[in-house]
Amino acid sequence: MEEAEVTAVMFKALGDPVRLRLFSKVASHPDNEACVCDIADVGVSQPTVSHHLKKLKEAGLLVSERRGTWVYYRVDPGVLAAMGKLLTVPAAA
Amino acid sequence: MEEAEVTAVMFKALGDPVRLRLFSKVASHPDNEACVCDIADVGVSQPTVSHHLKKLKEAGLLVSERRGTWVYYRVDPGVLAAMGKLLTVPAAA
Numbered sequence: 001m002e003e004a005e006v007t008a009v010m011f012k013a014l015g016d017p018v019r020l021r022l023f024s025k026v027a028s029h030p031d032n033e034a035c036v037c038d039i040a041d042v043g044v045s046q047p048t049v050s051h052h053l054k055k056l057k058e059a060g061l062l063v064s065e066r067r068g069t070w071v072y073y074r075v076d077p078g079v080l081a082a083m084g085k086l087l088t089v090p091a092a093a
Numbered sequence: 094m095e096e097a098e099v100t101a102v103m104f105k106a107l108g109d110p111v112r113l114r115l116f117s118k119v120a121s122h123p124d125n126e127a128c129v130c131d132i133a134d135v136g137v138s139q140p141t142v143s144h145h146l147k148k149l150k151e152a153g154l155l156v157s158e159r160r161g162t163w164v165y166y167r168v169d170p171g172v173l174a175a176m177g178k179l180l181t182v183p184a185a186a
Contacts, residue, residue, distance in 0.1 A: 004110040004117075011113065015105025017097040020179070024097075027180045075180075083176070086113070087120045087168075 013059035
């Protein structure tokens with residue numbers, strides 16, 4: 001995919017209020033990462049949370065790591081670069 | 094709409110490569126605004142450009158002003174605040 005397509009996939013994934021809340025909870029967590037137990041309180045069922053977290057990972061927004069019982073999520077380091085670039089350099093065709 | 098819904102509408106509008114390129118061209122323009130004549134070169138027809146610019150305005154991403162022959166676009170001042178907030182404060186329900 002071209003650069004604009006890759007970045008558009010990220011934004012599209014954030015174009016859903018539940019996914020946006022989940023991403024925001026991870027992105028704003030003081031530890032820079034969040035256990036799924038920290039972020040599941042978004043008003044939908046656990047399977048729905050898991051589904052949306054999977055979509056956020058597929059879009060390149062989050063990365064995850066299992067440690068013991070829990071899976072921890074953090075923002076993919078490329079996200080801020082992609083979003084920042086959008087505002088300073090025209091998105092390449 | 095709730096805060097997360099409003100911000101999700103912004104991201105959804107950017108979830109299309111052509112709209113993303115148009116937004117990016119406005120956001121990265123040295124004058125902080127761009128004439129439609131500056132940004133129409135995204136590989137689609139002029140009516141399609143107009144359609145996408147309308148969607149970006151409806152989503153609260155761009156504002157426009159007609160001066161003489163041309164319409165000028167700039168990023169809505171609320172956009173960076175909404176995006177920045179997403180990364181520092183959990184999106185409100």
